[in-house]
Amino acid sequence: MSGTPVGALFDPDYTAILCRCFMATSLLSGLLIVFCAMLSVRVDKSDRWAWGTVFVPLWLVDAVLLIWLVPMAFRPSFGRTEGAKTRRESKQQRRAREARRRGIAVTCYLVLCIVFQILIVLREDRHILWSAAAVFIPYWALEAINFINNGASALADIRDIPADDPATGVAMSGRERRMLQAAILVNAYWWWCIRVSLALLIVLKLDGQLATGWPTVFVPAYLATVRYLLLFLVAWLRLRAIDHAESRAQGKLENPAGHSMAVVFVPVFIVLSMLFCCTCCCAPCLFCLQHVPTDEMGENAARVVMVPFNRRITYAPLGSNVSTPTAVKV
Template identity: 35%
Template sequence: MMDSVAGFLFDPDIEGPLCFFFTTISISIILLILFFTFLSIKVDGKVSWSLGVVFIPIWIVDLVIFGVLVAQTKKEPTEDDENDEEFEDDPGIREQAREKRRQQQRRLHRIRNFLAIAYVLLVFTFQILIVLRADRVIIWSAAIVFIPYFIIETINMYPNIIEYIVILRTSRVYDNDGFPSLKLKIKMFFETFWWLLIRVTLAILIVLRIDKVITLSWGIVFLPLYLIGLRYALWILWQCRLDGNTGIKLSSILIPVFIVLSLFFCCTGCCLPLIFLNGIGDDLEGSAETSLISPDKRITYPTVAGPSSSFARSSNDTV
């Protein structure tokens, strides 16, 4: 990638992380395809595996994500020295401001990493509880199994609350006369929290249906998804399969999922890496070889003005 025509536009240190990113995404997509394949043959009765075996690809993805997050915690946050210009006249004040800002960045960095790791651990715990409950290793109610999920949605609620508070301070909630409008506030609340409400409602209905608190059809349980227009045919087939209709195979229902994941795998595993490796195109002057100059020498490399040696020789020959 760095030897291409557009190589000088890229940071020389980005090639390694970029290749690692493409490799990680490609492996994750392969593991997801394996998971849905295992789940299909398990639900369709082709194999007698436990769900613990079916979830192995998902758990590998979780471990990879967890490892990346742990490695991220060991990195120091990047410092922004742009605000130091206002304290140029006083080095002492500038150093104090820089140290204060550095402490704030470190604190935010630790909080952000802690929340990310807690999020992944909650997802992992929720998956384990689902497997144990489905394999009848534990006989807990679905309400207890779904506790990690509801904690996750509580964490997801925090950015929505911040976004809604910011919206309330803008002019988007004022009517044409410049006064706060209750109707606009309700509208903005719905636009901010609608997807969160649908997810929580769906989770509650699933819990009640699994615990047999309600005996409604699975088609009615998945009604919140129908309200947002998500692939009616796909979810109707899914609820029929959950109601015990063995004539509909799960592998047929998941065909769109396999197609989408395969396309993503082709992009991350083949197309995008080749695009970055080949560059924009061949050089107009030919296939002249270029050497990569160290970033430290790009700025300090001296330039000498004057005619080239070939030009001097041609001048001497003319004389």
């Protein structure tokens, strides 16, 4: 696209952003593939590696996320601010506060995840003899933060409920309003309840306080799968406008005895390999092809220079309040 006259209308800064995204995604997917492979080998006892060695690729992923996400989270969003100078300054201050809160939240999430991984490694290598409930303390802290955030967003949505029904314009009754508030709360906390219940069952199973098998432990995951399947089914039925007498959605997770972890991780390997191939090979090649001039343009297309956004000449009608970039004298 950059080798055509139309390419001069696009911002050339997106090239560096796309390259960074391709590189980071390729690196993360490659490290996750290596981690899953080492984990399957260690669980199958094909090798006697220490668990600290197995988790090295995952810690490299954590390092990449710390270097990449934390500075990005602390960076305030840049948007066009129009109006008086005091209004622009207040918007900039608000964006700076939001960026600071976002950066602190992202840092806390990553630090708690790293501490959780370290505790798992220390427990599996027998350096500490803590129970699974104690090892999961960073995870409980993460879910406590998620509980507060979900509650704040749910309360904000409840306060924003209009007095009148947007579809009919008629005032909503008390029952309809309570049903809408309950739906908001369920939508905010259902996935949190699934995660916490699954973690509790795993902790009880690891500590030997639950005598059921692992398929029973993962019942919350099955419920989440069934819910998503039902949502997709309802959306498909609405799009197709087909009435069915009965519709069922089943979710089943099965790990028969005798199958190695390498077989269990086959879907993960396929997904991560496709992601790695797309971000490391296919997408960069397609992106580089945009720089090749077309046959119709020839050498003239190759000489077209992409103009940065802040140096373009734009047109706005007289009397309009549209904020335009500074014109460049040619």
